[in-house]
Amino acid sequence: MSHALRIGGFVPFTSIDYPEQLSAVVFCQGCPWRCGYCHNQHLLASRSTGLLDWQEILEKLHRRQGLLDAVVFSGGEPTLQKSLRDAMEQVKNMGFKVGLHTAGCYPDRLQALLPLVDWVGLDIKDLPENYLALTGAGGSGNQAWDSLDILLGADISLQVRTTVHPGMAKDHVEQLRTNLSRMGVTDHRLQACR
């Protein structure tokens, strides 16, 4: 039996985390990468005090059936946790659409989860060769771009998001946009680094 999902935060109602759907957001604890601009530093450690109870969140979601369209798993990096699959199955069985925010750290796990997922927001931080300096993790560029390949080859709604960090010149951003467009990305959002 898998362990319960470790959760560092929960937003019961939002209209901005899944396109055109009212959703709740589950912030999963833990991320294998360490981006300097991460604005969710408290979610990075795999273990932490003050975690929320998944059963209590399920009860809250149960009370919102018919009011919410979707549940979004965000983080941290949700695919870090093996128990994500069970959690997705549970909310899917409750009639919610399933959204996933991911940085694409684990392409194989992402692939395995796709039958359960209705929409993905994928962070593409930069061109693959620039990832190590951003994330501190060897191989992270290939992992993220392999995840993009998988999603583009799947029948799934996809939004690619890029945080424009201080080291990114305008022509660099344009190069990234061009590469993504050539690969077939039709929904690419830039967001400012906070």
Ligand code: SF4
């Ligand atoms: S991948 Fe996302 S959650 Fe993880 S450190 Fe980078 S910005 Fe933060």
